[in-house]
Amino acid sequence: MVYVQERAQYEPRDEVEDGVTILDISGTELRRRLAEGLEIPDWFSFPTVVQELRRTRPPRAKQGFTVFFTGFSGSGKSTIANALMVKLMEMGGRPVTLLDGDLVRKNLSSELGFSKVHRDLNIRRIGYVASEITKNGGIAICAPIAPYATTRRAVREDVEAFGAFVEVHIATSIEECERRDRKGLYKLAREGKIKEFTGISDPYDVPENPELSIETENSDVDNCAHQVILKLENMGLIAG
Secondary structure, rough: OEEOOOOOEEEEOHHOOOOOOEOOOHHHHHHHHHHOOOOOOOOOOOOOHHHHHHHOOOOOHHOOOOOOEEEEOOOOOOHHHHHHHHHHHEEEHOOEEEEEEEHHHHHOOOOOOOOOOHHHHHOOOOHHHHHHHOOOOEEEEOOOOOOOOOHHHHHHHHHOOOOOOEEEEEOOOHHHHHHHOOOOOOHOOOOOOOOOEEOOOOOOOOOOOOOOOEEEOOOOHHHHHHHHHHHHHHOOOOOO
């Protein structure tokens, strides 16, 4: 069906004669207009239908989303995630929740160890909570190590059912992480006193196509968090 402007009505496309003005909006174009908060013409549908479409598919800048940091222990994930949380809270508009790796381990996954099965389960729990926050229009900031690509992909799929998933790789080298190691964890891992330690005795799958990769060795925390803000603006998730 297409809208014939001269007769101000919808008619079957194959019954419309040549020479009249046909108006139409494709499904892709409709989704774009909804996502960007653009006008939907009066002729397209009834006002109540358009109102319901806007309610169920708000503009991207009003939808929930998840920022998912990943990187080695000591790379700066939690520090940058905290700085990002403060910036987003100052902007207002949507609730912001930080799911930090250590805090989640303490409060949500305290019974889990560090085997691959348990690490996967921990990340899937984080992903589930993030997807619920995203579904309800909030912003979830996650900062686990999340070493396995397959698990990160599964979390992305969970979240993208409800909103955007922004993977941020904190690309600090293992050497720099060891140099910063205030807790002495890398030293213990090198000595074999901590088993299955990411980057030492357990693998880390470097993200192949993250939305953003951040080098922290020559950047301060505020600059790193600002890089994420700029990416979110570029994606239309927050207003510039």
